[in-house]
Amino acid sequence: MLLHEKMETFPFSNSEKTVINYMLEEKVRIKKQTIKEIAAKNHTAPSTLIRIAKKLNFSGWNDFRDAYLDEVSYLNEHFKDVDANFPFTDRDDFSSIASKLMHLNNEAVQDTNHLIDQTNLYRAVKLLEKTEDIYIFATSGNLLIAQDFQLKMSRIKKKVSICTTEGEQLFAASNLRKDSCAIVISYSGETNSVIKLAEILYLNHVPIISITSIGESSLGKLANIQLRISTREKLYSKIANFAVNASICYLLDVLYGCFFSLHYQKNLNYKLAVADMVESNRTSTSDIIDEKRKRMTDD
Template structure:
């Protein structure tokens, strides 16, 4: 749930509600004025802002202000000239559709990058690098998206599996330990199966990375580390999961890349060595062909 929605739904006293109404109506004012000036504008005592912040789960007004401005900045950035749900219209030509989808994917990656925080990515890299086993849990297309990540990680000699058989997720969850890192993928962060897996994993000592939407949700609260998916699409009134799928692919590629970089030269040499020995695909393209020094 976005902070703005949480603010709208919170049960507050009349004076506290007036504060929220003002913040939602005049979001830009938050950047420019002090808490005393805001209190004067809303005809409440400054302490009201602190009470509101605590009721919304923050330590104080400055934490609420920072989170609110960060959310506003995210919502107002990128995607200004393209609709994630309906990126093209019925009147568009095929080349216009191709151009708009290219723009959509470029914007999605920029948007996803803006959601990555250094400390979270560093934490995720550490969990994956130190794990003896990596397991992925997702539903529907998320399990398909993950297969390329699994293939690449296995080439680095990482033991990565995915649980995609309905009814087996609980058994897979129980069979983990503190040397297992689990990646849980859910756009809403409220998927019942994923949350049940997270509940079981909390008892086994396994480490958890959550890939989910921005804002508060149950998955975010359950995992050790969160990476956020571009959060622009509605649940079903859309053409397809274009931005969700692109964002998940990008985040998984980033995770693979940062793990690869931990032993960059060793991993690269290993991939080239194996490719030289077993990749015998013919090509007539000079661009694709390997240099002779790599094939000798």
């Protein structure tokens, strides 16, 4: 749940709600206002603002204010000219739809890049490096995206497992040892089946890398490392998961790319050697992509 959503739904007192409504209305303008100024404008005491922060599980007013401003800043960036839920309408022709979806994908990738915490990314990649048994848990279309990551990793001799059989993921989670690693993908971070398996992993001391939306979630609380994806789509009211899919795909590509870079030359040499052995019979009439034609020209 996003912080501003929690602010809107939390059962505050009347005086506290007045402050919350003021914050939601003023947004970034509260950055230059002191706690005393905000309290005075809402005819209350600074202690009311501190109490609000505590109720929302922050250590104090400054931490709460900074988290709120960070979220406002994120929501104000990108996606200004495109609706992630309905990127095109029935009035758009095919060319317009293609253009708008290109713009949506670009926005989703930029949005995701902005959310990358470099410390968490480093920790995630190093965890993958030292772990022999990597398992990905996801549902529906996210499983298909995860399979591409699995394929990439397998081609540099790094085993990644995915359970695609419905109802078996809980058993797979139960069987993982604490020296394993789990990547758990969930947009909301609140899917019942995902939370159940994450709880099993947590109790078994299996490190969890969560890939989920911004804000507080049950999955995020259980994860050792959190990686954030673009958070612009509604859960159901949309044409398709265009932005979420682009975001997850990009983030998994970043994980793969960074993992590859840890032993760049070794991975490159191995991948090219194997590809040359198993794919050398592939040809094309295009000089751009046909490698045999390129070699003959170079010779």
